[in-house]
Amino acid sequence: MFKKKPEGNGPKPQRVGNRWAAPAMVTSAIIGLVWIVVFYTISDGSVHIPWYSDLGNWNLAIGMGFIVAAFGFAMKWE
Numbered sequence: 001m002f003k004k005k006p007e008g009n010g011p012k013p014q015r016v017g018n019r020w021a022a023p024a025m026v027t028s029a030i031i032g033l034v035w036i037v038v039f040y041t042i043s044d045g046s047v048h049i050p051w052y053s054d055l056g057n058w059n060l061a062i063g064m065g066f067i068v069a070a071f072g073f074a075m076k077w078e
Helices: 021-042 050-054 058-076
Strands: none
Touching: 021 050, 021 058
């Protein structure tokens, strides 16, 4: 009398996305920006932070690495 609907025809649930991607993106970008700003601020030699000052210009690469990672997290954000 009544036809039974196949169970697969209903609406499919929406995928929420990666909730961790946006906070990780913002955090990584801020860390990279702060890293570079601190490097430029102390690069005149008036302040010496033992491991930070010893890295020299590699601090720019580290800061840019955090910023590039932020772009990577942006790709995961839906």
